[in-house]
Every structure is written in C-alpha cells, then in structure tokens.
Amino acid sequence: MMLPADMEADALRLRQAMTKALAEHGVLADPAWRQAVETVPRHRFVPGFYLPADERDGQGLAVWEPVTADSDCGRWLTAAYSDTTLITQFDGDEPDWKQLAVRHGGAPTSSSTLPSLVVQMWVDAEVTEGHTVLEIGTGTGYSTALACERLGSADVTSIEVDPHRLDQAATALYGLGYTPTLAVADGLYGYWPEASFDRIVAACSFRAVPPALIAQARPGGKILLTLSGWLYGYARVLLTVAGDGTAEGHLLPGTVSFMSARTHAAPAFGNPAHWTAALPENGRTARHAPTRITAATAEAFHLRFLAQCAVPDAQMTHVGEAVHLVDVVTGSAAILTPHGNSWEVRESGPVKLWERTENALSAYDTAGRPGPETFRLHVRESGQQLRHPRMPILHLPTP
Numbered sequence: 215m216m217l218p219a220d221m222e223a224d225a226l227r228l229r230q231a232m233t234k235a236l237a238e239h240g241v242l243a244d245p246a247w248r249q250a251v252e253t254v255p256r257h258r259f260v261p262g263f264y265l266p267a268d269e270r271d272g273q274g275l276a277v278w279e280p281v282t283a284d285s286d287c288g289r290w291l292t293a294a295y296s297d298t299t300l301i302t303q304f305d306g307d308e309p310d311w312k313q314l315a316v317r318h319g320g321a322p323t324s325s326s327t328l329p330s331l332v333v334q335m336w337v338d339a340e341v342t343e344g345h346t347v348l349e350i351g352t353g354t355g356y357s358t359a360l361a362c363e364r365l366g367s368a369d370v371t372s373i374e375v376d377p378h379r380l381d382q383a384a385t386a387l388y389g390l391g392y393t394p395t396l397a398v399a400d401g402l403y404g405y406w407p408e409a410s411f412d413r414i415v416a417a418c419s420f421r422a423v424p425p426a427l428i429a430q431a432r433p434g435g436k437i438l439l440t441l442s443g444w445l446y447g448y449a450r451v452l453l454t455v456a457g458d459g460t461a462e463g464h465l466l467p468g469t470v471s472f473m474s475a476r477t478h479a480a481p482a483f484g485n486p487a488h489w490t491a492a493l494p495e496n497g498r499t500a501r502h503a504p505t506r507i508t509a510a511t512a513e514a515f516h517l518r519f520l521a522q523c524a525v526p527d528a529q530m531t532h533v534g535e536a537v538h539l540v541d542v543v544t545g546s547a548a549i550l551t552p553h554g555n556s557w558e559v560r561e562s563g564p565v566k567l568w569e570r571t572e573n574a575l576s577a578y579d580t581a582g583r584p585g586p587e588t589f590r591l592h593v594r595e596s597g598q599q600l601r602h603p604r605m606p607i608l609h610l611p612t613p
Contacts, residue, residue, distance in 0.1 A: 217257075221287060225257050228295035232329065236297065241330045244337065250363040251329060256294050257283075259354040259386045260326050262311035263300035265293060275319035278304070282311050300326040302354060306476075308378045323473060324379050326354040327417060331470065336361060338452060338466060339415045339438040345369065348408065348430065350401035350439075351417030351472075355383030362392040370394035371408040373401060375476055402477050402613075404430040411435060419448065419472040421526070422613040423461070423593050433457035440472045441591075441610070444480040444529045447507075447519035448472075451591050461593040465586040465600075469515045483529055486538040489547040497551075497560035500568065502575045504530075504537040504550050504557065516586050517575065523600055523608035524574035525567050539567040577605045 217225065233242065233252045242248035267277035278301065283290050293300060303309060304320035335357075341347055343365060352358055352374035361370045374380040377398045384396050399405050401416060402424045409430035416427075419442035427437055437453045448471040453463040474480070483489075507518040508530075522528075527543040539548040546563025559568045578584070581604035591610075592599045598610040 217283070217287075221283075221291070225255060225291055225295070228291055229255065232295045232297065236330055236333070239330070241333055246343075246364055247333050247337065247360070250360045251333065253363050254356065254359045255390070256326070256329065256356050257291060258390060259356040259359070259383070260294050260300050260302065261382075262309060262314075263293070263302050263326065264304070264317060265289075265300075267316075271318050273318070278317040278320070280309070280311070280314040280316065282314065285314055297328050297330050299328045299331075300354075302326060303376075303379070306376070323476075324353055324376065325473070326356050327472075329356075332357045332360060335415055335417070335438060336364070338450070339413050339436055340452075341365070341413050341415070345412040346408075346410075347371070347413045347415060348373070348405060348411045349415055349417065350404070350475075352380055352383045352396065353417060354379075355387045357417060358383065358394055358396075359387055359390065359392050362387070362394050367393040371397070371405055371411070373397050373399040373405050375400050400477060401475050402426070406430065414438070416440065416475075417472060418475045419478070420475050420613070421478045422598050422610040423451075423453065423591075424613055425595075428453075428455055428459060428461050428593060431455040431461075436463075437461065440470060441519070442471070442474055442478070443519075443522040443526055443611070445507075445518055445522040445525070446471075446530075447522035448515070449519045449586055449589075453591065453593065459595065463591060465589045465591065467585060467587045469512055480529055481542055483540045483542050486531055486533050486540065489538065489540045490549055492562045493547060493549060493560040494562065495560075497558045499553075500550055500557040500559040501572045506575060507571070508537075513583070517578065519586075520574050520578060520600075520608065521571045523610065524570045525565065526609075526611040527565075528567050528571075539571075541565055541567060574608065581605045 236242050262282040264278035271277050281290050301322045303324035306323045346369045349372040352372040358372045404426040410432040412435050414437045416439035419440035421443050435455050441449045450466040453461040455461045507521050527541045528539050531538050535552050537550040544565050546565040548561040548567040550557045550559050589602050600608040
C-alpha cells in the first residue's frame with residue numbers, strides 16, 4: 215500500500231530510526247543485513263495488525279485492538295517500525311481490515327515477527343551470498359523480503375500453509391519487485407520441487423525435526439528451527455546435515471518461541487476436572503515444585519523444554535492454585551497442589567508424569583544446571599536424541 219508523500223517520508227524516518235536502534239543493540243553487525251533492514255519497508259507487509267490493550271476484560275481475557283493506516287496512521291506506522299511482533303491473525307480466522315473489531319482472547323496463528331529476531335534467525339543460520347534458502351512460514355513476507363534483498367530473489371524459496379496469508383505476502387513482495395519462489399505447503403514436508411537447499415530456516419516450531427527437511431538439505435547444509443511441544447517448552451537448534459541423511463548440532467542460547475506448525479499443535483484435552491476423577495486420594499510430597507518450569511526466568515524457560523522431552527505427550531494447565539498435567543496419548547494424569555512451603559502430587563495412569571519430570575530436573579541439578587548451548591541434538595533414522603555428557607539421554611517424540 216502506497217502512502218501519501220508525507221507519510222512515506224515518515225515511514226522512511228521511522229525505518230532509519232529502527233535500523234539505528236537495532237544496530238546499537240548489536241543486531242546488525244553484518245553491513246549487508248543492515249542494508250536490507252534499511253531498504254525493506256515493513257509497513258508494506260502489515261496493512262493491519264492487533265496491539266494489546268493496557269488492561270484485560272472483565273473475564274480476564276487479553277484485549278486486542280485492531281490498527282490500520284485508515285484507523286490511526288500514526289499509531290500504525292510507529293508500531294510497524296518498532297521492534298515488536300505484530301499479530302495479524304487469531305485462530306486461523308482471516309481478519310477483515312475494512313470492518314475493524316476488537317478481539318477478546320484467542321490464539322495467535324500468524325504474525326510479523328519482531329525485526330531483531332527475523333534478522334537474528336538469518337544470522338544464526340549463517341546465511342550468506344550464494345546460498346539457496348528455504349524459509350518455512352512466509353507469514354506477512356517481511357522476513358522473505360529481507361532474504362531477497364540480501365541474497366537475490368532467485369535463491370529464496372518460501373512456503374506458507376495458509377493460502378490467504380501467502381496471497382497477501384505475495385502481493386506485497388511482488389509490489390516491491392521481489393520475486394522469490396512462493397508456494398502453499400506444509401512446512402512438515404518442506405518443498406521438494408526446489409530442493410536441495412544450503413539453508414533451511416523455520417519461522418514456526420516443531421515437536422521434532424521433520425525428516426523431509428534433512429532430506430532436502432545439501433550435505434554440509436544447515437537447518438535452523440525451533441523445537442516446541444505440548445508443554446510449550448522451546449529450544450532452538452542449528453543442525454548440520456551429513457551426507458548419510460543424519461544431522462546434529464547444538465542448542466542455541468536465549469529464550470525464543472514461535473507458533474507451532476499447525477500439524478504439531480497440542481490437541482484439546484477436555485475438562486481438567488474429569489482427569490482428576492481417577493487420581494488416588496492420597497499423594498506424596500513433590501521433590502520439585504512446578505514453579506521450576508513455570509517461573510518467568512530464563513532457567514525455567516530452558517527447564518520446561520527439558521521437562522517436555524521427559525514427558526512429550528503431557529499438557530499443563532492451572533486451575534486456581536493447582537497445576538494439572540494430562541496426557542491424551544496414554545490417559546495419564548497428575549495434579550500438584552500447594553501445601554505451605556511444599557507441593558503434594560497425585561498421579562495416575564501408566565506414565566507417572568511428574569515423577570518423570572522430577573527425574574529430569576534432578577539430573578539437571580546433578581549435572582550443574584547446564585545451559586542450552588551445552589546440549590547437542592542427534593537426528594538419526596532410529597530417533598532424535600538430546601544429549602549432554604553429564605545427563606541421561608532425552609528423546610524427542612517420533613516426527
């Protein structure tokens with residue numbers, strides 16, 4: 215969407231200010247990526263988005279306010295050139311930006327990722343001139359445009375599972391002269407027509423590394439993706455692909471999360487009260503409090519991913535002060551209830567969900583509380599293993 219000349223001037227000024235701020239924070243150490251950020255007009259990729267209101271509604275739900283150039287051009291431009299993720303879709307429903315409506319609650323299903331993270335993903339994947347890349351999750355197309363600006367459109371392929379999202383991204387990209395290969399496709403299977411790739415970068419998360427991505431990377435190629443799961447634990451990994459179809463690499467430091475690939479999203483599990491019916495009346499004192507994986511700290515963020523590896527089919531929810539774990543695959547359940555300075559745990563089913571979690575937490579403590587970058591993921595046809603020299607092997611679910 216072209217703006218009046220004065221608004222385009224404002225957009226340029228805001229883009230230059232954002233670029234300068236990102237550079238000052240060390241995000242744009244590579245001059246080529248700085249040039250791309252300075253060149254690509256982000257506002258062309260976000261004709262509308264939602265921003266959170268200052269307060270929740272009477273039911274405790276987050277309130278999301280729609281913002282467009284027509285509704286509030288100043289707020290729209292300022293947000294477009296802030297280092298912020300802009301939510302563009304909830305629950306898979308395509309918004310009508312001509313008929314604006316405030317949203318209450320809902321699960322974000324598409325967004326324009328904050329620019330610093332977009333650039334960091336390309337940098338972490340060690341993308342440079344001459345590489346052919348596959349981007350999984352076109353979204354608004356802004357990240358795709360940065361890659362095209364840096365590498366040239368001919369070397370960029372981007373796929374998106376949502377046809378409406380891809381159509382809008384294609385319009386913005388082509389309108390700016392970028393002509394990457396675009397396709398509606400599920401990232402779980404990559405994109406065979408354009409394989410093989412030097413780099414594969416995913417802007418969504420997976421429960422395990424999809425085998426198709428290993429097969430579509432050239433020997434020596436790299437895959438950067440976010441691992442997630444039904445506990446909403448996250449870790450990023452940079453894998454190097456070997457010629458025999460295997461891959462391995464270290465987890466990366468930091469706390470980054472992406473929306474799950476839609477085929478890997480957590481299933482509905484029903485009413486937590488129904489799950490408690492089969493629990494024993496008496497429990498035991500928990501060895502570890504659930505706050506170890508729910509606290510708003512970098513360590514808890516890391517620990518939740520390790521716990522998720524220990525119980526990959528578990529989901530967690532809070533009902534009052536109680537913490538419920540349920541497993542729709544095996545029918546197992548656990549509930550943790552606070553008692554003074556400790557927690558009581560009651561468990562049922564073939565998998566003792568909290569006991570397995572505790573074992574992983576205890577092993578982590580015994581190993582000296584190692585950070586994410588000390589873990590290495592090994593991807594083989596026989597399975598995907600997360601290894602640390604001082605901890606038992608953890609397994610990712612079968613992809």
